[in-house]
Amino acid sequence: MMRSEEYKRILRCFDKDGDGKISAWELGHRLGRMGGELMLNEEEALGWNGDGLLDLEDVIELMEGGGEEEKMKDLREAFEMYDGEGSGFITPQGLNKMLTKLGESKSIDECMVMIKHFDINGDGVISFDEFRVMMQ
Incomplete structure (x- = not known):
C-alpha cells in the first residue's frame, strides 16, 4: 500500500492548475504527454462523487483498486x-x-x-x- 505523500505526489503530477483536483482535460493532457490516450465513458468522466473531478480520495481509491x-x-x-x-x-x-x-x-x-x-x-x-x- 502506498503512503499518503505518494498519492499527493501523483495528484500534483496530474493537477496542472493546482486546485487539488484532476479534471478529465488535465488527465488527458498528462497522459497525452506520456504517449497515452484517454478514453473515458460518461460515468468515468464524472469521477466517483459526480463532480467531474478526481480528488485525493478518488486517486487513492483508483490506486488501491477500491471497488x-x-x-x-x-x-x-x-x-x-x-x-x-x-x-x-x-x-x-x-x-x-x-x-x-x-x-x-x-x-x-x-x-x-x-x-x-x-x-x-x-x-x-x-x-x-x-x-x-x-x-x-
Whole structure:
C-alpha cells in the first residue's frame, strides 16, 4: 500500500492548475504527454462523487483498486451465469449450456477438457475460487 505523500505526489503530477483536483482535460493532457490516450465513458468522466473531478480520495481509491467489492460482485454474477443449476459449481453440462447460449457450440467432452484445465483440485467441476483464479 502506498503512503499518503505518494498519492499527493501523483495528484500534483496530474493537477496542472493546482486546485487539488484532476479534471478529465488535465488527465488527458498528462497522459497525452506520456504517449497515452484517454478514453473515458460518461460515468468515468464524472469521477466517483459526480463532480467531474478526481480528488485525493478518488486517486487513492483508483490506486488501491477500491471497488474490490464491486469486482467480486461482478465475478460472482459471471460465475452464476455458468452455474445455471445453482449447484455452486460450473459443471461440463452448465458450461455447455452457457456456451451454446453464447453461440459457441462445444460437446460435453470438450467442456470437460476445458474444465480440467482450470480444475485445481481435480473434482471435475469449477468452484467459485477456481473460477476467480482462472479470471485473474
